[in-house]
Amino acid sequence: MMPAAATLPPRAASRSLNAKVEPINGFKTVPVGDGYQLASTRMALCQALYEEMKRDERVFVMGEEVAEYNGAYKVTKGLLEEFGAKRVIDTPITESGFAGLAVGAAMTGLRPVIEFMSWNFSFPAFDQIISNASKMCYMTGGMFPIPLVMRGPNGAGPRVSSQHSHAVEALYAHFPGLIVISPSNPYDAKGLLKSALRQSNPVCFLENEMLYNFEQEIPTAEYLVEIGKGHIARAGKDCTIVAISRCVHWAMEAATELAGLGIECEIVDPRTIKPLDIELIATSVRKTSRLVVVEECYQTGGVGAEIAAQIQERCFDDLDAPVGRVTTTENPMPYAANLEHETLPKPHRIVAAVKKACYL
């Protein structure tokens, strides 16, 4: 049975978790009363895995360091102890191998969750993700759907240079057959991961390392977040900002600064990149007549390019300015702090793009 939609929305954390006395990792939560628990994104993800593994014995977790090490980023902390080595499995460093193994397991009745220690390491597994996972349902005439969740941190970590800083939303969204999810907060991360585990398509579940410690108060009662439904993170009337994952937080900072200039931004968090809630975005653009898209992907062929194209198809007469795009600049990520800062779509670049859209 699917639980009813949550009756409680998430709310801002009223205090921070105390790492010394409270289990900031794992699925064991910190109740704060009123039907809420204090949770980091990391904890919310772990709780989603815990609940779905309890619910369905066919779900197992596999990846590098997920079991005895408790996960490179501790997202799977405590799962080995709870479910044992049969269902929480450390792999060798063999991404193509375990991604393909998961496709085979999904074809034969299991529901694998594989962790890429980071999505940068999905590239050795690219052929398995594209040629096998994304194509299998179609090229078998529907005979073999692939209920597979591939998850891990995506986007730039702090100061890790070019090979460890990719954002892969646009890359994987390009291929029919894959669902791409990129949540920005603990509430959505938990609800969407649970939904991902209850459907039968391959999912690229893109977390963000920089958001693992972001805390929210989320319901203690079970809930799901529907795949393909976006969310208005901030209401406003002057300019729509579509922001993805970590960029939602940068957009919020930018919106606060812009509010000081009298510009009220509406921030749309699509939450799912594919399928994309384009109607939610279009509705906002019809209200504000302006759109800036913010993402960690590159500009060429990015998610913003796709949103801009779809919005000009739907809202051509509503737009008062060209669609602005704030993306990772088109260079491999440099190590130096100042260069990294300028590469990422940080608030100062968002502010500039919104001002340009408003002809300021």
Added chain:
Amino acid sequence: MPTTTDTIGAATGSTAGTRAGDDVLYRVDAKKVRAEIGKDRLIAMFKKMLLIRHFEERADQNYKAKKIAGFLHLYIGQEAVATAFYDHLSPGRDYTVTSYRCHAQALLSGLDPKELMAELFGKVTGNVRGKGGSMHFFSKEKGMLGGHGIVGGQIPVGTGAAFTAKYLGTGGVSVTFLGDGASPQGTFHESLNMAGLWRLPAIYLIENNLYGMGTACSRAVAVKNIAAAKAPGYNLASFTYDGLDLYASWKVAQEAIALARRNEPVLIEAKTYRYRGHSVSDPALYRSKEELAQYQALDPIERIKADLIAEKWLSADEAERINEETLERIQAAVAFSDESPEPPLSELSRHVFAEEPNR
């Protein structure tokens, strides 16, 4: 011709000698194995090999008649390998997966030649509704997991099927077919390592037909006997045998499957030969007519037919009747495919995502 060279890529090692006289070859007493197989099973395998042969020869004809397009990779000459393995497997409990050269495995899984031929014809009555073609035959019911177009891409999938069998405790095994050309791929080595590490009920069966497309195995693989050389490195058992010999194939299959059922993973190399090019567009100019004739003289179907007649398990007339019946069955499949409709355009967007509802 030289077997080594100072120039990378210029090696043109002779393929002669990679079969006969090799001391790693698993040898069987044909008479004993034939007795163990028995009359009924041997006749059944003879019929299946004929079915594969006729299916593919008709497919080839229809390709030339432009009823079939795209790629068409034929298994002709290699029938004794897969046929013997399927004789020991339980479709449904056990799993098989293979490359784009997948017609034999689909037929041996028990799929109807009609739906397979219709798939080649691109018809909606085809095995995967006209969406896969020659390289993508599948059966959920029979545990036949494809039909894969990327060299080596199927190997982790077979590993995953073995993982499922062990996870669920079904007692099933998986057999992953691959070519010699796939053995240098990373997926092969990653899969062997996982199977060896986790003691999966997995069998990896390299069908060494001496050429990866037009490149002789000796120009692509650093060792002469792939299974014998690689299996110890991954803690797998191994067999190497003459894949043109149905009896050797049957005995190796029996022993390997028994090992795998005890969670002892196995790597096998069947030394075999394909009579046709890599695909129908390949005239196979990289090998001599004499070489082809040498292998055709060892044709597995002709040899089994001769044995059945010599044993008086079949008369020549009965063998010919089986041949005719098989041919008629394939002709009926061709007629069915001709008459079948193309997929409706509504199929274009179907099955991109699963149609089954959320759970």
